[in-house]
Amino acid sequence: MLKALGGFAGGAALGAVTYKGTWDAANNTPTLTSNVGTQGNYYVTNVAGNTDLNGITDWNIGDWAIFNGAIWEKVDNTD
Numbered sequence: 025m026l027k028a029l030g031g032f033a034g035g036a037a038l039g040a041v042t043y044k045g046t047w048d049a050a051n052n053t054p055t056l057t058s059n060v061g062t063q064g065n066y067y068v069t070n071v072a073g074n075t076d077l078n079g080i081t082d083w084n085i086g087d088w089a090i091f092n093g094a095i096w097e098k099v100d101n102t103d
Contacts, residue, residue: 039064041090049073049083061091066099 041064047056050073058078069087077089077096088099 041066043068046070047089049075049087049089056089056096059095061096063091063093066090 042062044065044067045054047054047067047069048071049069050071052073052075054067056067056075056077058076067089069083069085069089072084074081075083077098080089080096080098083089083098084100084102086101088101089096090099091097
C-alpha cells in the first residue's frame with residue numbers, strides 16, 4: 025500500500041504521506057472518523073485499541089491509520 029501511495033503510475037505521482045502524530049486507538053484520541061480525513065495523512069498507534077475505522081477494529085502499537093482519500097486503511101506494523 026505505501027509503495028502505491030508514494031510511487032508512480034503511468035509517470036504521474038500518486039501522492040505523498042504526511043505524518044500527523046500518534047493515535048490512541050483505545051480512546052480514539054485524536055478523534056478519527058470513518059470516511060473523514062485528508063488523503064495521505066497518517067497516524068501511528070501508540071495505544072492499542074478497538075476503535076472502528078471503516079470496519080478495522082484491531083489496532084496494535086506501531087500500526088498506521090492512513091487515509092486514502094475515501095476511507096481509513098491500516099498498515100499492520102505488528103506481528
